[in-house]
Amino acid sequence: MRETFNYRDKSITLYCINLCSYGDSGDYELFPDEDMGILLIDQVKNLDDIGCSVVDVNESVGFLHLRGMEITLYPSGRMIIENVKPDDRLVAIETARNIFQALR
Amino acid sequence: MNIEKIRSDFKILRDSDVVYLDNAATSLTPDSVLLSMNRFYEEINANPGRSVHTLASTARILYDDAHRSVASFIGADKDGEVIFTKNATEAINLVASGIRWRDGDRIITTAIEHHSNFLPWLRLKQRYGVKIDIICPDTSGQFNLSEFKEIINDKTRLLAFSHASNVLGSITPAKKLVSIARDRKVLTLIDGAQFVPHRAVDVKELGCDFYAFSAHKMLGPMGMGALYVSPNEKDNLSPLILGGGEVKDAGLDFFELLPSWEGFEGGTQNVPGGLGFASAIEYIEKTGFDEIVKHEEKLTKLLIQGLCRFDKIETYGPGLGEDRTGIVSFNIHGVNPHRVSSLYNEWGNILIRSGHMCAYPLMKNIIKRPRGVVRASTYLYNTEDEVNRFLEVTEKIMKFTLK
Numbered sequence: 493m494r495e496t497f498n499y500r501d502k503s504i505t506l507y508c509i510n511l512c513s514y515g516d517s518g519d520y521e522l523f524p525d526e527d528m529g530i531l532l533i534d535q536v537k538n539l540d541d542i543g544c545s546v547v548d549v550n551e552s553v554g555f556l557h558l559r560g561m562e563i564t565l566y567p568s569g570r571m572i573i574e575n576v577k578p579d580d581r582l583v584a585i586e587t588a589r590n591i592f593q594a595l596r
Numbered sequence: 597m598n599i600e601k602i603r604s605d606f607k608i609l610r611d612s613d614v615v616y617l618d619n620a621a622t623s624l625t626p627d628s629v630l631l632s633m634n635r636f637y638e639e640i641n642a643n644p645g646r647s648v649h650t651l652a653s654t655a656r657i658l659y660d661d662a663h664r665s666v667a668s669f670i671g672a673d674k675d676g677e678v679i680f681t682k683n684a685t686e687a688i689n690l691v692a693s694g695i696r697w698r699d700g701d702r703i704i705t706t707a708i709e710h711h712s713n714f715l716p717w718l719r720l721k722q723r724y725g726v727k728i729d730i731i732c733p734d735t736s737g738q739f740n741l742s743e744f745k746e747i748i749n750d751k752t753r754l755l756a757f758s759h760a761s762n763v764l765g766s767i768t769p770a771k772k773l774v775s776i777a778r779d780r781k782v783l784t785l786i787d788g789a790q791f792v793p794h795r796a797v798d799v800k801e802l803g804c805d806f807y808a809f810s811a812h813k814m815l816g817p818m819g820m821g822a823l824y825v826s827p828n829e830k831d832n833l834s835p836l837i838l839g840g841g842e843v844k845d846a847g848l849d850f851f852e853l854l855p856s857w858e859g860f861e862g863g864t865q866n867v868p869g870g871l872g873f874a875s876a877i878e879y880i881e882k883t884g885f886d887e888i889v890k891h892e893e894k895l896t897k898l899l900i901q902g903l904c905r906f907d908k909i910e911t912y913g914p915g916l917g918e919d920r921t922g923i924v925s926f927n928i929h930g931v932n933p934h935r936v937s938s939l940y941n942e943w944g945n946i947l948i949r950s951g952h953m954c955a956y957p958l959m960k961n962i963i964k965r966p967r968g969v970v971r972a973s974t975y976l977y978n979t980e981d982e983v984n985r986f987l988e989v990t991e992k993i994m995k996f997t998l999k
């Protein structure tokens with residue numbers, strides 16, 4: 493499944509792949525069609541503003557928590573979202589879009 | 597074994613610095629296999645056995661030769677004991693749907709099976725009321741063989757088990773299990789998907805009735821697999837699908853199937869895939885299992901020793917020094933497997949697998965890790981340097997995730 497959205501005046505397509513998951517929650521991998529070059533360390537406050545807590549971050553990865561979901565975010569925009577409830581790709585895509593839109 | 601020479605046969609290894617440790621999912625494909633498949637399309641490209649012309653006859657001979665190579669690779673008779681399928685999954689499903697099940701029949705299987713050797717039996721239970729008896733090993737994958745003896749009764753029709761676990765790397769004592777089953781006139785199906793790529797198999801010596809495996813885990817193409825059927829069971833098994841190419845005769849109200857593999861392979865087949873399969877076997881035979889086993893043992897030992905240095909890492913499967921394949925599954929305490937495998941990918945260009953590995957029963961009931969594991973799996977082209985790079989990245993991941 494894929495969805496296109498605007499990021500910094502550019503159109504980006506986001507791909508979403510189901511990962512093997514367990515029970516009533518789902519795990520997903522999402523990645524954009526181009527490297528988004530996110531400076532993760534600079535984004536802590538922006539993510540916090542949408543209720544996404546940054547558990548740990550360095551220049552090459554961020555571990556985030558959002559509404560029970562565990563998110564691994566890379567500078568390219570690649571994301572692993574685990575524990576998505578209900579187990580639905582649309583929820584994973586919506587979560588990723590919200591995170592991207594919070595980035596400044 | 598000349599690893600540098602071997603590595604030069606794989607374009608992905610020539611062109612990138614990727615560390616490919618996801619061989620239990622699928623292996624890389626050497627140039628010779630690609631060439632054999634390409635050559636078919638470039639030079640032959642005819643439907644075997646359908647037309648009387650030189651290209652069709654050539655295709656027929658090559659496709660038959662491919663069956664013979666695969667058969668001889670596992671010690672089967674070259675004439676018709678090996679049927680080509682799409683993969684190991686289809687081979688197992690062929691057996692599940694091809695046996696005429698009787699009321700009250702029972703099947704014994706185990707809790708370490710890949711879903712491909714589990715769901716087909718569960719479906720028989722749902723559809724026909726076949727009873728399933730499940731044997732659980734200990735957490736390292738070792739079985740108590742007397743449990744198999746005790747559970748067999750007069751209704752037991754089939755014992756289905758994997759030769760090597762896709763999660764634990766454990767090796768099942770197949771010959772002993774087959775002998776237990778045969779003593780009680782129980783059929784045996786062995787899922788060899790994780791064994792055939794790494795160790796020599798002789799189905800006659802094992803004495804099994806069915807043996808299933810896939811080409812893509814042993815340097816061959818995706819979409820190709822094989823099922824060995826013992827001569828005793830050939831006439832008792834119906835094909836999975838019926839159609840062109842399979843019949844000796846048919847009328848308005850009857851059909852008679854061809855003997856040999858032809859009677860089981862309905863419709864136009866993946867002929868280039870079959871040639872690629874044979875070419876992969878040639879590659880493995882040229883390298884030799886003695887060398888492959890020695891090499892994988894060395895890498896696996898290095899991997900396990902390296903991982904065991906970290907007390908927050910839990911590894912699964914047989915311990916060091918015990919017989920096992922090159923599969924090493926593990927977890928980093930408190931970190932989700934998908935997160936871990938993505939970190940290997942991002943930080944080291946190291947490709948491994950995470951999750952339940954299509955083995956929910958094992959994850960939930962044996963090792964009790966329902967979120968799954970992280971799995972590194974080696975093959976003949978992997979090097980000690982690659983394992984060391986894997987261990988360096990492990991250290992980096994441990995430092996970051998557990999600080």
Ligand SMILES: Cc1ncc(COP(=O)(O)O)c(C=O)c1O
Pocket residue numbers: 620621683684685686710712713758760761762787789790810812
């Ligand atoms: C033990 C085992 N059996 C069966 C299979 C199914 O193989 P395929 O997907 O090629 O049919 C696998 C694949 O990973 C496996 O590991």
